[in-house]
Amino acid sequence: MSDLRTIPHISCNAIAKRYGSQTILDNISLEIPKGEFVSLIGPSGCGKSTLLKCISGLLPLSSGEISVDGMTPRNARELTSFIFQDPTLLPWRTVERNLTLGLELDGVARDRRKEKARELLSLVGLTHVARAYPRQLSGGMKMRVSIARALASRPQVLLMDEPFAALDEMSRDRMNEELMRLRDEQKWTAVFVTHSVAEAVFLSTRIIVLSAHPGRIARDLPIPLPFPRTAATRSSNAYEALVSQVSRALREGMQS
């Protein structure tokens, strides 16, 4: 297990992203071993979402290269799932049929999809709204559907772009705990973009602080909090200390 963790699952080699004369990301090199949960944090305009979209292959790079499980990001899509900032549910589909959209696009047979939908619904505790339409759900429930949909294809890499930004603090904390529970079960490698230091510390094994204009890696901080992480984790001294350490690093990153 320990040697497995040292193999980079995602590696970015001197990547840059430019739009015309504007440099969004500049010379970013990053190696993420299997099973790590890495948060990208930084001021707006630091390109953290852009970096995530590059890792997913949704945006082409200007230079450098990224490999995911030894493949190009585009070829690695089958083992990668992306969770967007908004739930991106199709309003004309029921919860159940939203969950299996990805499987449907991948050509999975109907019976298998039904079975998978049942499994996912119970995984995220949404069995009672299987037949509901998205408009009937609260923001937190929609996001849970979105997460369950991303997990449907059993991804090895999970990329998340501020998925809980629109939720109130209480639902956000609850979703964070749920995400940790799912991670324990499924062991994916995660890259998570967020604005919230508290959230990043709670979730991550490692936090990358980016500075803006152009986006560069300012700090690379390990988060050695023990697992499993639960609501109790937030009241530990170690957690508090890490939150203030990351906040400080973020402020320094903004000044530089």
Add this chain to the structure above:
Amino acid sequence: MNRTLQRLLVQLLNALLVFSALMGLWYFIIWWRHMPAFMLPSPLQVLQSAIARRGELFASFLITAEEAAGGLLASIIAGIAIALVFAQSRWMRSTLYPYTILLQTVPIIAVAPLILMWVGYGSSSVLLIAFIICLPPIIANTTQGLVSVEENLVQLFNMHNASGAQVLFKLRLPHAMPSLFTGIRISAGISLIGAITGELFAGSNRVGEGGLGYSILYAMAQVETDYLFALVAACTVLGFTFFFLAMFAEWFALHNWHESARASDSTEN
């Protein structure tokens, strides 16, 4: 439930009151200005003529309904097809869209004689005229619906390496449905204007038989003013029928999921 019933009764009563007031005004004008029946027949005379000539009236009603519905259906099919072409690229839209506006701005009355010259008298010309004026709203609304899909949803499909057909049939077309129905609602109303205008020009291939527009001209020439009023009332009934059919189709297709198509709904949270 009781309250709903009560509200419904009050509404009905209000409608009845307004209707009686209008009828009263009508009779009052006839009495006050000493209107002869050939200028302004009484509501009763109109009703009597409608009943006496109900077969003929209903035949005209059906002819106009068929022409308008035919034009509308054809415009829905052609409109969706054209919108699909427009949705392919911005270049296509900017190049071809001005012609849609041209189609919309040319007064149909001005073009009707040309169509008559090319297609000839009768229902086909009328249907074509209805088709032409129904087309622009369908094209414009459907195109808008097809291209206004959120970028994140497209990227979600891209993450699954979705094919162009999958993006079209599972994302763009369903997303365009509410807009398409908005277009249909608009076109359902103007299809009748198209058909009746068309009939004023294109008339019928048989003397004395034709749609409502043709019969209106005929009744005017014969100074059958009571029947002319009955024909106008039939046009109104037809308009209501089209409007409610379009509304019902929209409700039927969208009420499960779309905000605009549901009257009341209890949502959780």
